[in-house]
Amino acid sequence: WKNDRAAYLDELIWLEGRGDAVDSVCVQCRELPALIRCDDCFGQAMYCERCVVGQHVKTPLHQVKKWNGLYFECVTLKVLGLWIQLGHPPGQRCVNPRHAFNDDFVVMDSLGIHEVSLDFCSCETAKDHVMQLLRMCWFPATPTDPRSAATFRVLEAYQLLSFESKASALEFYQSLVRLTNNTGLPPPVRSVICLSNSNLFT
Known part of the structure; x- marks a missing residue:
């Protein structure tokens, strides 16, 4: 565990940021800016507001976060239009x-x-x-x-x-x-x- 501690911390810090979403385009529609990430869906992919609302029609109680340019802040699906x-x-x-x-x-x-x-x-x-x-x-x-x-x-x-x-x-x-x-x-x-x-x- 001690030998791997730095790698674990690197991954945890990586998750606090945008991760692999460096191109800033929604992975689903490939048109709009990718600003939203769901904490409860599988994976760390980022989506635009329109796509994330469409994805959560059947899971309306998930917790989502929005990238504000510096960090992720909590936002409700209600605010996004669900x-x-x-x-x-x-x-x-x-x-x-x-x-x-x-x-x-x-x-x-x-x-x-x-x-x-x-x-x-x-x-x-x-x-x-x-x-x-x-x-x-x-x-x-x-x-x-x-x-x-x-x-x-x-x-x-x-x-x-x-x-x-x-x-x-x-x-x-x-x-x-x-x-x-x-x-x-x-x-x-x-x-x-x-x-x-x-x-x-x-």
Whole structure:
């Protein structure tokens, strides 16, 4: 290990920068500047905003970063233009969408806490908002006009962790806050409500 320490550190520092993306062109469209990298997708390829939004239609809760010329800074897929449509297959738009209240829906996932742009389906055959969230495996924080939800995955992770380590909901929540942004900036307030209702999930 001691003999390889310098090589390991070199690779870790290499990952903090643009890596092999020296040509600064999106690896997918080969047209627009490559400024975005996803921390949760496999590999370190860089894409333009348009391509990264298109790639994340089915994975809207990934953490992405944007190169600002000096370093990568956290940015949300919402800011890049990703819109989540419930009640329809991923990528398909609804003819009668209803925006989530104030366009500030919050989803808590095992990868972090996410602010997302979300539309509910208001077609004639549409389920109510709670059912639309549950069909996506998102557990709403409230049964009335939900503005936040937790994924089934994060609720299951919290349940197992609390059984094995006796971690409290607050401790688990604080670890998710740090996963999302470890700079000390406050997270969306409503996200803590999701864990307080986690006993309903089990």
